[in-house]
Amino acid sequence: MLRDFFIALSQNQFLNQAARKYGLKLGAQSVVAGTNIPEVMKSIKELNAHGISCTVDLLGEFVSKKEEATEAKENILAVIEAIHENKVDAHISLKPTQLGLDIDYQFALENLREILQKASGYNIFVNFDIEDSAHVQPAYDILDDLLREGFDNVGTVVQAYFHRAEEYIQKYKDLRIRIVKGAYKEPAEIAYQDKKDIDANYLKIAEWHLLNGKFTSIATHDHHIINHLKRFVEKHNIPKEKYEFQMLYGFRKDMQLQLAKEGYNFCTYVPFGQDWYGYFMRRLAERPQNLNLVVKQVFNKKTNTIIGLTAGAFILGRMSKRKK
Numbered sequence: 001m002l003r004d005f006f007i008a009l010s011q012n013q014f015l016n017q018a019a020r021k022y023g024l025k026l027g028a029q030s031v032v033a034g035t036n037i038p039e040v041m042k043s044i045k046e047l048n049a050h051g052i053s054c055t056v057d058l059l060g061e062f063v064s065k066k067e068e069a070t071e072a073k074e075n076i077l078a079v080i081e082a083i084h085e086n087k088v089d090a091h092i093s094l095k096p097t098q099l100g101l102d103i104d105y106q107f108a109l110e111n112l113r114e115i116l117q118k119a120s121g122y123n124i125f126v127n128f129d130i131e132d133s134a135h136v137q138p139a140y141d142i143l144d145d146l147l148r149e150g151f152d153n154v155g156t157v158v159q160a161y162f163h164r165a166e167e168y169i170q171k172y173k174d175l176r177i178r179i180v181k182g183a184y185k186e187p188a189e190i191a192y193q194d195k196k197d198i199d200a201n202y203l204k205i206a207e208w209h210l211l212n213g214k215f216t217s218i219a220t221h222d223h224h225i226i227n228h229l230k231r232f233v234e235k236h237n238i239p240k241e242k243y244e245f246q247m248l249y250g251f252r253k254d255m256q257l258q259l260a261k262e263g264y265n266f267c268t269y270v271p272f273g274q275d276w277y278g279y280f281m282r283r284l285a286e287r288p289q290n291l292n293l294v295v296k297q298v299f300n301k302k303t304n305t306i307i308g309l310t311a312g313a314f315i316l317g318r319m320s321k322r323k324k
């Protein structure tokens with residue numbers, strides 16, 4: 001239920017605007033690597049120095065105005081230029097709805113094509129992040145269109161909570177694929193709801209892709225899954241060049257460093273920019289303890305109490321609805 005609460009909060013436009021205005025100033029930087037390109041480049045260089053590569057995400061999603069999508073595209077093009085100029089070990093992650101997927105398919109396709117063209121000139125990889133179920137098929141359709149045009153510097157995500165995850169992983173076996181559990185609230189008709197079912201499907205598709213796919217990004221903070229897959233790759237002699245581990249910036253930092261130190265390819269997902277709110281609320285939905293990461297800086301005692309009381313009211317509301 002807390003998960004539902006935080007996912008509902010993640011879609012609240014008023015709180016989003018307020019967070020955009022005040023959040024980073026108050027300290028959300030523990031999970032966001034800066035607001036501008038020089039700051040994010042600095043964070044990337046620090047991670048690179050530990051042998052960790054990065055995937056850079058300009059925060060922003062569910063854009064409804066063409067000007068905003070165009071601005072996001074220009075900013076992503078500038079990030080690509082900066083990766084090249086700074087010679088850092090990094091690539092791009094982006095959300096198709098940030099580039100106009102909700103506005104017009106052709107418009108989004110053109111934006112994404114321009115990004116892939118620029119990145120391809122510098123041999124930089126671009127990952128299409130996958131969002132909620134309403135946007136899964138349109139995002140894969142755009143990807144298919146761009147693959148047909150011959151782009152080979154693009155990959156995507158498969159979310160293990162979907163019943164169709166196995167079908168997606170097989171379809172995209174020749175791409176670099178990031179496997180995640182899935183961050184959005186999805187109905188039981190299309191997605192597993194229990195952690196044990198999601199975890200089982202995660203292992204099933206990850207093992208399949210490790211054996212049959214081009215390159216697997218194992219994106220999770222779950223040490224059970226990581227340890228299981230470490231044993232799996234060893235047992236099947238899967239070379240280190242065929243997979244990597246990925247985690248989000250600021251989360252389980254010790255484990256990130258440890259995996260890199262053990263000699264595994266490790267890639268940190270590095271978000272930057274002002275639009276951190278929806279991203280962070282999804283992190284709270286996954287694990288309310290993540291509040292600890294910013295609690296001292298972003299939220300004071302008063303706001304924690306408000307969140308606690310609102311969560312309580314939300315849960316009671318849900319319980320009484322059920323009784324009815």
Ligand SMILES: Cc1cc2nc3c(=O)[nH]c(=O)nc-3n(C[C@H](O)[C@H](O)[C@H](O)COP(=O)(O)OP(=O)(O)OC[C@H]3O[C@@H](n4cnc5c(N)ncnc54)[C@H](O)[C@@H]3O)c2cc1C
Binds near residue numbers: 128131157181223269
């Ligand atoms: C690099 C990356 C990219 C992603 N991209 C996408 C995307 O494109 N689309 C999408 O839908 N989702 C994406 N996600 C989010 C993903 O779908 C999950 O929602 C998110 O990763 C939480 O699931 P988990 O696998 O980390 O483990 P969880 O199920 O959240 O955690 C499992 C267990 O791991 C341990 N654990 C987890 N976090 C911590 C912590 N911080 N400290 C200590 N122990 C911890 C706990 O024991 C916990 O019970 C991405 C995630 C990552 C890491």
